[in-house]
Amino acid sequence: MKNSKIFIQVICLVIALTSCAKSKALAPDIPDKKEGKAFFVVGYLFGHGNLDTESAKLDFTKITHLNIAFLNPDAQGVIAPSTGLAAAITRAHENKVKVLFSFGGGNAPVHLKELIKPGKRTELIKELVKLTNTYNFDGVDVDLEGDFIDLNYEGLIVELSNALKPHKKLLTAAVATWNGSAISDKALALFDLVNIMSYDQTGPWGKDRPGPHSTYEAAETDFSYWNKSRAVPANKLILGLPFYGYGFGPAIQESYTYGDIVKGFPGAELVDFVVVPNQGTIYYNGLPTIKKKVDFALKKQAGGVMIWQLLGDATGDKSLLTAINTSIR
Numbered sequence: 001m002k003n004s005k006i007f008i009q010v011i012c013l014v015i016a017l018t019s020c021a022k023s024k025a026l027a028p029d030i031p032d033k034k035e036g037k038a039f040f041v042v043g044y045l046f047g048h049g050n051l052d053t054e055s056a057k058l059d060f061t062k063i064t065h066l067n068i069a070f071l072n073p074d075a076q077g078v079i080a081p082s083t084g085l086a087a088a089i090t091r092a093h094e095n096k097v098k099v100l101f102s103f104g105g106g107n108a109p110v111h112l113k114e115l116i117k118p119g120k121r122t123e124l125i126k127e128l129v130k131l132t133n134t135y136n137f138d139g140v141d142v143d144l145e146g147d148f149i150d151l152n153y154e155g156l157i158v159e160l161s162n163a164l165k166p167h168k169k170l171l172t173a174a175v176a177t178w179n180g181s182a183i184s185d186k187a188l189a190l191f192d193l194v195n196i197m198s199y200d201q202t203g204p205w206g207k208d209r210p211g212p213h214s215t216y217e218a219a220e221t222d223f224s225y226w227n228k229s230r231a232v233p234a235n236k237l238i239l240g241l242p243f244y245g246y247g248f249g250p251a252i253q254e255s256y257t258y259g260d261i262v263k264g265f266p267g268a269e270l271v272d273f274v275v276v277p278n279q280g281t282i283y284y285n286g287l288p289t290i291k292k293k294v295d296f297a298l299k300k301q302a303g304g305v306m307i308w309q310l311l312g313d314a315t316g317d318k319s320l321l322t323a324i325n326t327s328i329r
Helices: 002-025 051-055 085-094 118-134 153-167 177-182 216-229 258-264 287-299 320-328
Strands: 040-046 065-069 098-104 139-143 170-175 193-196 237-242 244-248 255-257 273-276 280-283 304-308
Touching (some): 040 193, 085 098, 098 170, 177 216, 255 258, 287 304, 287 320, 304 320
Parallel strands (some): 065 098, 170 193, 237 304
């Protein structure tokens, strides 16, 4: 009996060690949280050029999901793939990164409002699913904003969810708190991940409201709204982080990437604004604020953080993406 007990104990130990190895293999780059669920880093790539060339600039070891923005249909509902799309997806998958395409956006084509209406919605969804399967995307990200979230939004999400499920594809959304009430509970429950756009509280469109557009306090408020007021589970919520800034003043450009800011102003990575003499002020998120937001997301057991957009980053020890990963670990 004694030998049998020892044999059984050895077998149990081997099984336990094997299970641990499998668990760690699920997320080799981003450590699992205590409850065993991965903390995702979702990065948008704003594809305005050759996606093969642009995706080659990314460090895929520091993200878990890549959202390619934007692939929008024409007035007939047909979506033309961007140059280098297949190569970008292959590169991401080779690095074990899931790839989604995002449609809509802050400057979505007006005809999209017609295409999501009941009479044309079915054909649009067929096109979205076709694109997903043809290019081996892992899912679709719905980035409809402002008045694009109308009475047709819920129906679109319900039908799109039903169409994607048989193919085991993800369905995610980018949402803003200011008009969050326009999204129904039914639609909200169907998303696998909800990317909170916790930025653009002001900007070039609000020159009478100069100041920071993405504060830490706003991140707390936004997360609380979607988690508490709308009852979205924390592990589905992805907190948005900006890799860009806005300029306010009489003689300053309106928009900057974070990379350009720290390149032009020594020490800018350590603060959240830069005053340019006789021109104006640039507001953005520096390293300390980004780290603080990541720590907040971890503390709240959020699903992760989201970046708009990856190519706005700096390099070396000024990189926000590197700081995000350091905070996670």
